[in-house]
Amino acid sequence: MTDLFAKLAVEPSRESMAEGATLLRGFALSLEGQILPGLRSVIAEAPFRHMVTPGGYTMSVAMTNCGAAGWVTDRSGYRYDRLDPESGKPWPPLPSSFLDLAIAAATEAGYPDFRPDACLINRYEPGARLSLHQDKDERDFSHPIVSVSLGLPATFQFGGPNRTDPIRKYALRHGDVVVWGGPSRLFYHGVTELKDGEHETLGRMRINLTFRRAR
Ligand code: SIN
Ligand code: FE2
Helix, strand or coil: CHHHHHHHHHCCEEEEEECCEEEEECCCHHHHHHHHHHHHHHHHHCCCECCECCCCCECCCEEEEEECCEEEEECCEEEEECECCCCCCECCCCCHHHHHHHHHHHHHCCCCCCCCCEEEEEEECCCCCEEEECCCCCCCCCCCEEEEEEECCEEEEECCCCCCCCCEEEEECCCCEEEECHHHCCCCEEECCCCCCCECCCECCEEEEEEECCC
16 A cells, blocks of 8 residues: 555646646656755856845846856847856856756657757745746747656746736645646746745755756
8 A cells, every 4th residue: 555655646637728738747866866966066066046036126036057058148238149157168068967857758749850059047935936927048948848847845836928817826836747738838938926834855945957958
């Protein structure tokens, strides 16, 4: 019985969120042992920082990147940049475990040709949130977004093509992967204020890996 419940808790499953959008529950769990060391080495080279929006607001979510291009924001705008503005050096490369996970998840969700060149890494501490937005700084919207949740659970908001469209909420847990592309590629999404808690491997935080094809 105990074994059965343990299996049910981690058995990957898929849930359709909208046309082109799929929630793959527990999809990253089997790769956790490779993903976490990859994350540690990226962060050692390119530490988390709180970026500033063009409007002058300091984001509550701390960010870093790996890959050929990294998403950055400052007073001059949002963009992808080959270089980490803090170090002046290229962002660390995508660890092979990150690439494997992103490609496997995209394939599972119906996008077998996805090859990310950018991974934005978001760190949410209790109270941090990401307001409703579209991912639209990428060159070609025919590529999907692959988003991996690690650590504390969060409430993910997923709406439609207009900011005022009805929003559905999804509880995302450690190991869940959301893929959105095709007709839902430009759908509004966000994360509500992170509740305090303690995750057994990551502690008091949620980490989100967002894979994109930026260029
Ligand atoms: C994002 O929209 O870039 C991040 C979404 C998330 O943290 O789940
Ligand atoms: Fe986003």
